[in-house]
Amino acid sequence: MAERGTAPSGGENLLFLTDEQLRKGIEAMFFAYRGFTADPDRILESHSYGRAHHRAIHFINRAPGTTVNNLLAILGVTKQSLNRVLRTLIEDGLVESRVGARDKRERHLYLTEAGQALERELSEAQRSRMRAAYRAAGPAAVAGFRQVLEAMMDAEQRRQFNAMSEGGS
Amino acid sequence: MAERGTAPSGGENLLFLTDEQLRKGIEAMFFAYRGFTADPDRILESHSYGRAHHRAIHFINRAPGTTVNNLLAILGVTKQSLNRVLRTLIEDGLVESRVGARDKRERHLYLTEAGQALERELSEAQRSRMRAAYRAAGPAAVAGFRQVLEAMMDAEQRRQFNAMSEGGS
DNA sequence: ATTTTATGTCAGCCTTGTTGACTTTCCAAG
DNA sequence: CTTGGAAAGTCAACAAGGCTGACATAAAAT
Numbered sequence: 001m002a003e004r005g006t007a008p009s010g011g012e013n014l015l016f017l018t019d020e021q022l023r024k025g026i027e028a029m030f031f032a033y034r035g036f037t038a039d040p041d042r043i044l045e046s047h048s049y050g051r052a053h054h055r056a057i058h059f060i061n062r063a064p065g066t067t068v069n070n071l072l073a074i075l076g077v078t079k080q081s082l083n084r085v086l087r088t089l090i091e092d093g094l095v096e097s098r099v100g101a102r103d104k105r106e107r108h109l110y111l112t113e114a115g116q117a118l119e120r121e122l123s124e125a126q127r128s129r130m131r132a133a134y135r136a137a138g139p140a141a142v143a144g145f146r147q148v149l150e151a152m153m154d155a156e157q158r159r160q161f162n163a164m165s166e167g168g169s
Numbered sequence: 170m171a172e173r174g175t176a177p178s179g180g181e182n183l184l185f186l187t188d189e190q191l192r193k194g195i196e197a198m199f200f201a202y203r204g205f206t207a208d209p210d211r212i213l214e215s216h217s218y219g220r221a222h223h224r225a226i227h228f229i230n231r232a233p234g235t236t237v238n239n240l241l242a243i244l245g246v247t248k249q250s251l252n253r254v255l256r257t258l259i260e261d262g263l264v265e266s267r268v269g270a271r272d273k274r275e276r277h278l279y280l281t282e283a284g285q286a287l288e289r290e291l292s293e294a295q296r297s298r299m300r301a302a303y304r305a306a307g308p309a310a311v312a313g314f315r316q317v318l319e320a321m322m323d324a325e326q327r328r329q330f331n332a333m334s335e336g337g338s
Numbered sequence: 339a340t341t342t343t344a345t346g347t348c349a350g351c352c353t354t355g356t357t358g359a360c361t362t363t364c365c366a367a368g
Numbered sequence: 369c370t371t372g373g374a375a376a377g378t379c380a381a382c383a384a385g386g387c388t389g390a391c392a393t394a395a396a397a398t
Contacts, residue, residue, distance in 0.1 A: 105364065
C-alpha cells in the first residue's frame with residue numbers, strides 16, 4: 001500500500017484523496033459549472049433559447065453535415081427531445097436540414113449564416129471566460145484540469161470526447 | 170503584441186490559450202459534468218427525486234440548521250422552486266424544519282436519520298468517482314484542476330465557495 | 339403603529355426531459 | 369418482386385423543475 005521511503009511522503013501525497021478534499025472538488029465542480037454556463041445563458045435568454053439549443057448549435061458547428069442520430073448519441077437525449085429543439089432552430093433559420101443523398105431517411109444538419117453568427121457569439125463568450133481562467137491558472141494547472149476532467153468521464157463519454165478532437169479541424 | 174525574446178518561448182507558453190485548446194476545455198467540461206452527475210442521478214431516480222433534491226440535501230448536510238433564505242442564496246433559485254423541493258423532502262421525512270429560537274420567522278433545516286442516509290449514499294457515489302479521477306490524475310493535476318475551476322467561477326460564486334470551506338468541519 | 343423581512347402557498351407559464359404511436363425509407367429474405 | 373423488419377425522423381402528450389406574480393402570515397425593526 002504505502003511507500004516505505006520517507007515516512008510522511010505517502011500520507012502527504014494522499015492528502016488530496018481525503019473526503020474533505022473530495023468534497024471541495026465536488027463543490028468546486030458545482031460552482032464552476034454555473035460560471036461556465038452563465039455567459040451563454042444570458043445570451044440565449046435574449047434570443048429566447050435555452051441550453052438545449054446551445055448544445056445543438058455547438059455540435060452542429062463542430063461537425064457540419066452530421067445526422068440527427070449522430071447528434072443524439074453525442075447529446076445523450078431522446079430523439080424526440082432533440083427534435084423539438086431542432087425544429088425551432090430550423091424554423092428560425094439558424095439550422096438547415098438536408099435530406100441525405102445516399103440514405104434519404106437521414107437528415108444532414110448545417111448552420112446557416114445566422115446560425116454561425118449565433119454560434120460565434122456564444123462560443124466567444126464561453127471561450128473568453130475559459131481564456132481568463134486558463135490565463136489566471138497557468139499552463140501547468142490547465143494540463144491538470146484537463147487530466148482530471150477526462151478521468152471523470154464515463155468510458156463512453158471519453159471515447160466521444162476524444163473522437164471529437166480527431167474528426168475536428 | 171508578441172514578446173521579443175527567444176522567438177518560440179512566448180508562443181509555446183501560450184499554446185494552451187489557442188481557440189482550439191479553449192474549445193477542448195469547453196467540451197471536456199461538458200462531458201465531465203455529465204459523468205460527475207451520472208451516479209447520483211441513477212440513485213435519485215430510484216427514489217423518484219431529481220437533482221434539485223440532491224442539491225438541497227447536499228447543502229443542508231453541509232450546514233445543518235441553515236435557513237431557507239441561506240439555501241436560496243447558495244442554490245440560486247427562487248423560493249417557490251426551492252419550496253416545492255423542500256416540501257416533498259419534509260413530507261417524506263428526510264428533512265426537518267425547526268422554527269428559529271431567536272428569530273421565529275426563520276426555519277432551520279436539518280437532515281433526519283433517513284435524510285443523512287440518502288446523503289451518504291449520494292455523496293459516497295460522487296466521492297467515489299472523484300476519488301478515482303483524482304487518483305488517476307495525481308496530486309499535481311488535482312491542484313491545477315482546482316485552480317482552474319476556481320478561476321472559472323463568478324466572483325460571487327467564489328465567495329460562496331470559499332465561505333463554505335471556512336464554516337465547514 | 340407601521341413597515342420590513344422571512345417564509346410559505348397558489349396559479350400559471352416555459353424549457354427540456356420522457357414515452358408511445360406513427361410515417362417514410364431502406365434493405366434483405368423469400 | 370414483394371414483403372416484413374429495422375432505422376430515421378416526426379407528432380402528441382406528460383412530468384420535472386425552472387420562472388414570475390400575487391397574496392398571507394408572523395415576527396422583527398423602526
